[in-house]
Amino acid sequence: MFNEINTPIRTIMTPGPVEAHPNVLRVMSTPILGQFDPAFLAIMDEVKEMIKIPFGTKNEQAFAIDGTSRSGLEAALIGLIEPGDKVLIPAYGRFAYLLGEICERAKAQVTYLEKAWDSVFEQDAIIAEIKRVNPKIVALVHGETANGQMQPLEKIGKFCQANDVFFVVDTVATYGGAPVKVDEWGIDIAIAGTQKCVSVPSGLSLITYNERVEKVLTARYQKELGLSKDFRNERHISSNYLDLSQLQRYWNKERINHHTESTSMIYALHEGLRMMIQEGIENGYERHSQNDRAIQAGIEAMGLFIFGDRTTKMPTVTPILIPEGVDGDAVRNTLLHDFGVEIASSFGPLQGKVWRIGNMGFSSRKENVLHVLAAFEAALLFHGAAIHRGEAVLAALNEYNK
Ligand SMILES: *Cc1c(COP(=O)(O)O)cnc(C)c1O
Secondary structure: OOOOOOOOOOEEOOOOOOOOOHHHHHHOOOOOOOOOOHHHHHHHHHHHHHHHHHHOOOOOEEEEEEOOHHHHHHHHHHHHOOOOOEEEEEEOOHHHHHHHHHHHHOOOEEEEEEOOOOOOOOHHHHHHHHHHHOOOEEEEEOEEOOOOEEOOOHHHHHHHHHOOOEEEEEOOOOEOOEOOOOOOOOOOEEEEEOOOOOOOOOOEEEEEEOHHHHHHHHHHOOOOOOOOOOOOOOOOOOOOOOOHHHHHHHHOOOOOOOOOOOHHHHHHHHHHHHHHHHHOHHHHHHHHHHHHHHHHHHHHHOOOOEOOOHHHEOOOEEEEEOOOOOOHHHHHHHHHHHHOEEOEOOOHHHOOOEEEEEOOHHHOOHHHHHHHHHHHHHHHHHOOOOOOOOOHHHHHHHHHOO
16 A cells, blocks of 8 residues: 655755745646647747746747756757757856756767856856857856856857857746846847746746747758658757757647647646746846845854855855865754755765755745744754854844845
8 A cells, every 4th residue: 555645844945946836836736728729728828928028038939848947958959059060168067067968969069168166257258268169059057056156148148149159048047036138148048947936846948049049940840750751851950859940839820749738837837927927027036135135144144154256146046165074964954854944965066065045936935034044053053063143043134124
């Protein structure tokens, strides 16, 4: 016999997944519709329009891909890359290397511009490297979740536009939590996900791209064999499932028969986006910023140090240096098992060196911030950390009452 699942209630303050909005969980139990039911097509059309708003774009193309955020990253890159194409990846954290990995598997010629993970690039340094390498594509992460750094993009985007270079940007950790301006910054393809600031479970990726990209995709379109035997294309995209040239024709008027859409996830996305728009996108940014200031005030009041360049810190992630002699995982275990609070560790060179507190979507709430700070202080004291007692929550409350 197997028992019914009985999950513990958690306060999730990681950089994803975050707590789904209760409205979102409710709409997910809406009855199933067929993926070509006119009632469902109307929902898809609204989702397309709503996706564009936090992206700051008037692009015609904006839709969701079934799969987590990395499905969108992979679809974007393999849609553009043909074997031997040159791609430049400026890397200041973990997720840049994911972009590189995808490009390498697509047989691109990848050049990395690397630096330490504690700050972002000067935009001019990236532009100089574009001039040197002369790539077809520059792929960059906007908000690097591994270290909490956020890369300014607008000069790079303008340079790419003026020089016929494709600019692909991972905005997974910033979409909805910090301004993303696809059109103004000259981004050709931007990718986001659902389980971060959209407050929806993991399982969809959001994508938008402009006409420049559409032209490439149109030139590579190949109809599936079972639908037509005489629509072959030598330049076809290597994946069927993540083929943007087909996905676009599923989300637009042609409505080609591709995959069976996860209608329940689209309901969830519709509600997540609707809640963001109802709050006001700018108000959402302000909420994330205010909660971020409160988290930082609380952490510093304990005498802990925030990792990395503070001038380019993301509002959605706070990396905290683990003090000498403190077992980072033991503190996280106490938080999870005794307080029901989840925070994150980090990756690569930051593994074991920093904790990360996420501040995203429905999890970005005052009561969560105060709860995580109170629990964190107690867990640190319990594990023998020499911190200032009784200051963290007070500092955060003072920040809220400024
Ligand atoms: C979370 C994250 C991803 C990966 O998202 P998945 O949904 O797990 O595929 C990619 N890039 C960044 C910057 C992220 O924060």
